[in-house]
């Protein structure tokens with residue numbers, strides 16, 4: 491499944507933060523979003539995932555094929571790890587959760603209430619959710635926050651396997667995950683000069 495964005499302007503709080511964004515996400519490939527804090531990576535991901543409308547431009551493809559993992563893990567704290575994954579599996583119609591438990595090494599935590607997990611363990615559970623969505627396009631906002639080195643490697647392996655099955659991943663991250671793919675460096679929003687009309691020009 492291919493996702494294309496053309497001449498996209500995205501806004502936060504009504505204020506444009508990025509304009510003229512063009513990108514293509516192809517099956518089997520990752521696209522890494524880079525840029526300094528506050529440049530608009532989260533805003534762009536949220537717009538591409540359909541969580542907010544663009545100010546201008548076009549987004550084509552992937553509508554129902556996107557699994558989004560943002561800063562919030564989307565975990566239900568009173569349910570166990572297994573119950574959380576089973577819940578998502580039932581929502582997305584996945585056949586089971588064994589692969590997801592394996593991929594993020596959650597077996598030993600399977601019966602633990604999610605609210606009692608550490609930050610990194612919660613993040614692993616949140617990422618395991620991607621595997622039970624069955625969705626081809628993963629959109630991930632700083633997915634490795636709180637993960638230790640081993641967990642980062644596990645996560646990178648899970649993304650690689652997803653790409654190997656023809657999936658794709660758009661990832662805002664500051665670290666090198668060693669994935670096959672491209673990098674999109676986001677630059678600062680450049681305000682377009684307001685045209686000076688004859689009337690205004692008289693005062694300049």
Ligand SMILES: Nc1ncnc2c1ncn2[C@@H]1O[C@H](COP(=O)(O)OP(=O)(O)OP(=O)(O)O)[C@@H](O)[C@H]1O
Pocket residue numbers: 502503507525526527528529530531532533534
């Ligand atoms: N709720 C909000 N209301 C208004 N402006 C916001 C809001 N949240 C963020 N912003 C602003 O929107 C801009 C883009 O923020 P965004 O979160 O998309 O950046 P980012 O590149 O993901 O940053 P980071 O690397 O720090 O996560 C920033 O200037 C930020 O201050």
